[in-house]
Amino acid sequence: MKLGQVLPIALGALMRNKTRSFLTALGVIIGVASVISMAAVGEGAKARVAAVFSGMGTNVLIVLSGSTSSGGVMGGFGSMPTLTWDDLRAIRTQAPAVRAAAPQQSTRATLMAQDQNWTTSVAGITPEFFGIRDWRADKGSTFADADDQAGAKVIVLGETVAERIFGLGADPVGRTVRIRSVPFVVLGVLDRKGQSPMGSDYDDVAYIPIRTFQNQIQGGLQKFIAGIILVGATSSDNTRRAQSEIKAILRDRHHLGPVDDDDFNIRNLTEIANAQAQGTQVLTALLAAIAVVSLIVGGIGIMNIMLVSVTERTREIGVRMAVGARPSQVLAQFMAEALTLSMIGGVIGVALGSTLARLAASRLGYAYVPQVDTAILAFGFSVAVGLVFGIYPARKAAQLEPIDALRFE
Amino acid sequence: MSASTPPSPLVLARDLRKTYVLGDTTLNALDGVSVTVERGEFVAIMGPSGSGKSTLMNVLGCLDRPTSGSYVLDGNEVSRLSRGELADVRNKTIGFVFQSFNLLARTSAVENVELPLVYAGVSRRERRERSARALERVGLGARLDHTPSQLSGGQQQRVAIARAIVNDPKIVFADEPTGNLDTKTSVEVMRLFQELWRGGLTIVFVTHEPDVALYSSRVIVVRDGKIVSDLRQDPKVAELAA
Structure with a gap:
């Protein structure tokens, strides 16, 4: 089955339900946008921490005098x-x-x-x-x-x-x-x-x-x-x-x-800086994890709508099979619909996420670094979400017997 | 057409059985049906509801598979084909007309008619040409872009007939094609079928109306999953009331 045959059918089906298609894609849009903006915010925070610590000089250690102790009151490092x-x-x-x-x-x-x-x-x-x-x-x-x-x-x-x-x-x-x-x-x-x-x-x-x-x-x-x-x-x-x-x-x-x-104390500024950087890295990972979860939820939204769509269009599937659609062609059509939704969601999500990241960067006062890797990754992930969550409804449609599909009320 | 016609009949079904198991009762919807349809016949299948006439129709139309028996369609044994291969048979050899038209909603007449050609991999331009021609043949050449909701029941059934013939099938199956139409429109539709039949098309249709069966060249009566009568007749010419 050529893509050129399936795609117009899939697009036509999506266009007939514009509002629903948009709302379905919205889940993916939000997911991808949050992945991208969260990653950018995290990277920005990391860059700022690095910049701040580099102000102290690199590879710097500070040696402090010992602490005084008189009658149980510790004076703190450097006091003696x-x-x-x-x-x-x-x-x-x-x-x-x-x-x-x-x-x-x-x-x-x-x-x-x-x-x-x-x-x-x-x-x-x-x-x-x-x-x-x-x-x-x-x-x-x-x-x-x-x-x-x-x-x-x-x-x-x-x-x-x-x-x-x-x-x-x-x-x-x-x-x-x-x-x-x-x-x-x-x-x-x-x-x-x-x-x-x-x-x-x-x-x-x-x-x-x-x-x-x-x-x-x-x-x-x-x-x-x-x-x-x-x-x-x-x-x-x-x-x-x-x-x-x-x-x-x-x-x-x-x-x-x-x-x-x-009776002295040595502070390793490089290690403090690394610890700080690690802290922001953990934060970035946490934000990204939350974003990925929202992307998966978006994928479940696609699956949900596709399942509804398969049920609702059972007779249509029956008609298509009666006039000669092979099960593989029905599968391809519903996969194409799910993929189109997730890819449109991915593209809009990348655009929205980049805009949000830029906005956040200027608000929080650090340089906006375009996250090309993250954008590609998030888009790829949204396509994967479409594939994974599209396959079940599509298989369900393809496995229908034409006679059962035609009789469905 | 006669010179190139192969000697074998178009439909050659032997001892078809279709059994449904419902709990501990078994229902023989088809109980050993053997039927032969030659090229150029115009066959009506009649019978009370529950007689198995629709099951027979669905099996002959490759929408359903028999539990046992042999079915040779246009020289090919089709009763053991895979689902994909059956889809190809439906696409290239068979045309369908349903009682409830089964057109795609919010889709124009010409796009509905194109559907079999889409799955046959015909190019967009050729699809458009052939669909427009088929719609002209059923008298809807002026309504290519109407959607089903903009057409009357009779017109919708004509679109469905155009869809059934657009891929130049060997045989058209129609399941109660006049079941949802009034008398006048029914006559119109039957007249269209007669025209197509005279043009060389083989047509098999199911009906429970004796009036409608009169337009055919052969009437098969099914009861309890068996053929109880099979008579050829001179078809009554469908004429519109003045």
């Missing part, structure tokens, strides 16, 4: 300084999986220039910091080891700070800001990082050499690092190795026995 400058040096030299390590001490301070001022986080760091965070100067430059050694009064501004003090689009390189009356020369402005996973502004910050920080703000060198150590692993596969190497080094240096707890 346990990390020394020698620890930092050991991490830099003894851990093969560590590419670079930088200390970071922060305080809140007010930056003043002429008649503008802005209170922000001022951090003392070593130049390795910019490499670990993968952060470059947009204007001017970052500072070098020599500035740190010399305790130079230089400062690198985050974009937000530069904007607040010097105005939008101004070039502050070479100008002076004062922190607690101490003048600092602006070396550069960092490029834009955007929002952190916690919603704060990465760019609302200013960096000075750590030696300068200690001399001018903290008031002299101390044994402990009153802050954190930022570590960059050699590769993303090595973050875990770097973590265990640092742990071993610090436990050894702090003379901790096998039963002692760590």
Whole structure:
């Protein structure tokens, strides 16, 4: 039986019942549209999480000091300084999986220039910091080891700070800001990082050499690092190795026995990012599963209508058989009707789903990524639904005896 | 036609039986029927309701299969054919006319008539031509695009007759073709059948009206699944009342 013969018959039958055909296809339309829009929303969420975490730099670990404990009140990590400058040096030299390590001490301070001022986080760091965070100067430059050694009064501004003090689009390189009356020369402005996973502004910050920080703000060198150590692993596969190497080094240096707890804490940002990504992936899978269920329900709708249609058109089937329709031709006709319904539903569903996904993307504020794979998959699935749920009613029609079909009232 | 006619009869049925089992009673709708129809005959099958005349008709028309017996149609044994092969026989050798017309609703006359040709795989253009010609033969050349609901009962039956002859069948079976029509229209339909018969078509029809049976060339009476009488006659000419 040629498709050219069956298709016009099937289309004619569907056109004679336009409303019912549309309502039947609607189940598939909704199913396919939800599969596509859900997948797009999930992908978008995943992309956003990835973008947010990449703002912190890749392969980054954070080493925090231990917690204080006095009278059963735990002070939290970082509340008791346990990390020394020698620890930092050991991490830099003894851990093969560590590419670079930088200390970071922060305080809140007010930056003043002429008649503008802005209170922000001022951090003392070593130049390795910019490499670990993968952060470059947009204007001017970052500072070098020599500035740190010399305790130079230089400062690198985050974009937000530069904007607040010097105005939008101004070039502050070479100008002076004062922190607690101490003048600092602006070396550069960092490029834009955007929002952190916690919603704060990465760019609302200013960096000075750590030696300068200690001399001018903290008031002299101390044994402990009153802050954190930022570590960059050699590769993303090595973050875990770097973590265990640092742990071993610090436990050894702090003379901790096998039963002692760590007096420090290491956070692996790559793993946190992966966990977040996995979370969104689970969400995507869940949404897709719900959508697939709705597609199957749509398929059952097709089967239901086709069964009604076969019963209702039993006499028609009898007439067709009486004038020479073979059982296989009757089967083909009803299969073609079911397939046409599901394919029309699939096409409209893909269009509707893409539109919804685009709308959702612009509403939720992430880039719309056309889900071609998903669209093909969803369309293929809708065709499969038509096949699976069309075969039973079609077989029922084809197995009718012509004489019984003609007698049916 | 006579020169090319094969010697075998068109319908050669021997000892046809059709048994229905209903619970613990068996019903012999056909109880050993043997019948021969030559080419060019115009046969009426009569009998009271429940006599088995419709069953005989359905078996001869390949809509139903006998429980046992032999049926050779146009030189081919058809009683053991598969459902698909029977469909082909119905498509190419047989035309059907039903009591209740059995036209497809919301479908134009010409599309109804085309139906057998669709399943015969005839091209769209040829289908249209042959269907229009068949409708002209039954006097409905001006109503190709009317749907059944726009036609009278007599006109609908004419469309059905056009559908039955569109594939140039060897034989046309008609099951109570005038059963749903008034007297005047019945005469019209019988006149059409006589025209087709004179044109060389073999026709077998079932009726329970003796008046209608008069138009045939042979009357077979069935009772309790058996043929009880089989008489040839001079057909009464169907003439429209003035």
